[in-house]
Amino acid sequence: MNIDKHLDAINACRFCFMCRHLATLGNVTFKEADTPRGHALILDKVRMDKENLKNPDYIKTIYEAPLSAACRFHCVSHYDEAGLLLAARKDIVEAGLAPEKVKELAEELKQVDFKLEGAGDALYYRDPYSENADAFKDCRIITGGDIGKALDILGFVDDSKAVFAKFKAAVEASGCSEIITSCPASYDMMKGKLDGVKVMHSSEYLLGKELPKSSGKAYCLDSDFLKNYNDNMSAPRELLEKCGYELVPFGTNSEESYAVGEGAVIYDKLNPELARKLCGRIVELADNPESDLLIAASPYTRFALNKFAPELTVVSLEDAVLKARGN
C-alpha cells in the first residue's frame, strides 16, 4: 500500500497532539478526526487491516482534509502527515473505492485542452481560479484547465501524469524558456518538471518589474503551497511591501493556515460546506471584516473567500499590484 511508505508519520502522529492548534479543519469542525492525530489513527487501523480502507467514514474523513500542511511545517521533526493523506487517497483510488463525487470531479479534470494566446518571451499559465491575466500583458498566455495537480491531490496519479504531459507539450510548443503562474499549487507541480524552462511564481516575476507605490494597510493571506510546501517563500510579501502596502498581521498568529482549503486545490468543489466553514473562520478572525483589505497569495483563496464570505474585500496579488498602480 502507498501508506506503508509513510509509517514514520503514522507512528509519530497517531498519539501526538502537539500541532492540533493548527489543524485547519479541526479548528472549524471541532472533530478529533480532522486533526493529524485523527488521520494517523485511522490510517493506522488501515495499516493493521486493509479491510478498514473500505470504511466509508474513514474515506470521507480522508477526502475532507484540506491538506494545508500547517502541522507539518510546525512540527519540529516535520513528519509528513499531508504526504500520508495523499498516499491514502492513492490507495483508495487504486482500490476502486473513490467516492462518486471524487470520481465525477476527476472525470471533469481530465478534460483539458491547453491553448496558447498572445505573444511574449515569457509564458503565463492562467489557472482556473485566476480571474484574468491583466498583469501579464507582455506574456504569452496558456489556458485550458488544471495542469494535473488537482487530479494528483485526489489520488488519480496516472491521470494526473497524463494531463501534465499534455501541459508540458503545450509549454514546449510555446518555445518560451520562462513560465509564470499565479497559482501556488501549479507552481508546486511544475517546479523541476519542465526541462529547460524556468518556473516562477507571479510574485517573483512581478518583483522584477517596475512597481508602483501605494500607501494602504493590507493583510496578506499566505498560500499553503508557498508557505508550508515551499519553505515559506517570501516573494508575495516582498512584492506587496515593495508596492507600498503596510502589511498588518492577519488573525492572531502566523502559523495557522488562512488559505481556506488551498492545499486541497479544488476544496470548494469537493467540500463546499467545509470550505464555507473555513471562510467563516477568516471572517471571525478579521479585525474589521467590513473594511479590511485582504490580499490572497493564492487565486483559489481569493475565489473561495469571494464566494463564501462576500462581506470581505479579498483581492489577488496581481489585483493588489494593479490597484497600487491605480488600475
Next chain:
Amino acid sequence: MQASRESYSYEMIRSELTWAVGEDYVHTDESDKLGHSIDYYWVPELWHDRGGKPTPPDFIVHPGTSKEVSEVLKIANNYNIPVTPWGGGSGSQGGALPMYGGIIMDMKRMNKVLEIDTVSLTATAEVGINAQHLEWAIEKAGYSTMHLPASIGCATLGGFIAHRGTGVLSTKYGKMEDIIMSLEVVTPTGEIINTLPVPRHASGPDLTQMFLGSEGTLGVITKATLKIHPIPEERKFHAFLFKNMHEAMTAGSKIMTSRLRPCVIRLYDEPETAKLIKKVLGIDKQGAYLVFGFDGPKDMVELEMKQAAAICMEQGPEDLGFEMGQSWWDNRYKFFYPPYMFQLPQAFGTLDTVATFSNIEKVYWAMKNTVQDNFPEATFIGHFSHWYEWGCMLYARFIIDEPPEDPREAIALYNKIWDMAIRAAIKEGGVINEHHGVGLKLGRIMKDLYGPAFKVLQDMKKTLDPNNIMNPGKMGFKGV
C-alpha cells in the same frame, strides 16, 4: 450505554441531541469515535497499537452555549446516559475516555474570548478554546496568560481547569488554581451557576476551588475568568551543571526559601541529564542540569539573577552560562514532540508527585528504589519541574524499552509499577499529583491518599450528580 447504532432508541436519543445542539454538532461517525476513544494515556494507546477494540462513545456532541450544555445534560439524566467532557483530549490519565460509552461532550466549539479587562488584567473566555489560541488572542491585546505548558497547542482552557494544570512559568505565575478568578459551571442536573467573581473572599468555602480539578465529575465548566499579565520587559535564563542532584536541590530550594521569585526552575537528575538533556540540548556531561529564569523589569531581573546564581555557586557547580539556559527555554516544548518523546513500543509513565522540600528527595529515592529494585527492566529518570515557596513537583518517569508483547501482560506490569511507586511516594509524604490529574489511571489510589476525607468528596459527587452521569468511574468515584 453502548446502544446498538441500528436500534430505534439510539435514533430517539440522537434526535433529541440534534435538537439541543444542531445537526452539524452531533457526530456518530467511526472516524470521530476512534479519535475520542484514545487520549494521551498510555494504556488505550497500547491497546490500539496491539489491535485491541477501542471503547468508543455512542455520540459526540459539540455544544455551542452553556444552555446547550444544560440541554444535553438534561437529556442524559432523563435516559441515564454517561457524559464525559472532552477538551483537547490530551490528558495523560485517561480522564476523558468514555469508558462506558454514552455521550462525549466535546467542548471545543465553545471557543470565544468574551472579554479582556485591561483595568483589572483579567480575561473571560469560553473554556473550549484551545489554549494556544487563547494565548495568541491575549498576546494580540498586549498581554499574556503566562500559562505556557508543553500541552498549550493541544489542550483547552477547560482541560487545564479540570486537571489543575501547571505551566512552565508556574513558579511565578501560579497554577490554574492561582490563575482562575471565577467560573461558570453547568451542574450535572443542568443548572447554570456562577462562582463568586473574585478569588479572595470570606463568604464561605470557595466554590471555584471545588470545581477546579473535578475532572468533569461534578459538572461541565463552560466559562472562566482568569488573570492575565503584562509582557515582561526582560526574561533571562541561567544554567548550571551540579555534581549531583542533591547539591542542585539544595541550591534550588534555597532560591525559593530565600523568597526570590524566579518564573521557572527546572532540575534534571543525573540519568535524565544524560538521556534527555543530551538528546535535546546537546549537553553531553555528567551531573545534574539546573536552569532558572527570572522575568520582569530589567533591573530587578538582573539583581535576582545575580542572587540566584550566587546561591547556586555555593554548591560549586559548573556554570553553563546564560546561553545554555536560553537554549533550554527555546527548546522547552521539543521534549514532547516525536521522536524526542517516549513512544510505543516503549512503556512509560510520568509519576507526577509533589511534596515539601523536607520530603521531596525522600520521595524521589523511595520511588526510584522501588522501581529499580522491583523492575530491573525499567529505567527511572526524573526532573523537578514546578517550584513553590514550600516544595516542588517531581516529574519522575519510568521507561521500559521492551515491555511484554501481550497487551494484557504489559498493562499488568505497567499498573504494578505505578501502584508500587506511587504508594512508596505517598508513604514519604508525596501527593499524587501536581498537574496531570487522577482520571482513570489513578482513581484506585484516591481512597488511600485521602483516607476518611475521601467520603466528603464522594458525598459531594452524590449530591451534585444524583444519577451519576458525569464522567463515572473516574477520580476514584463509582462507575456505572
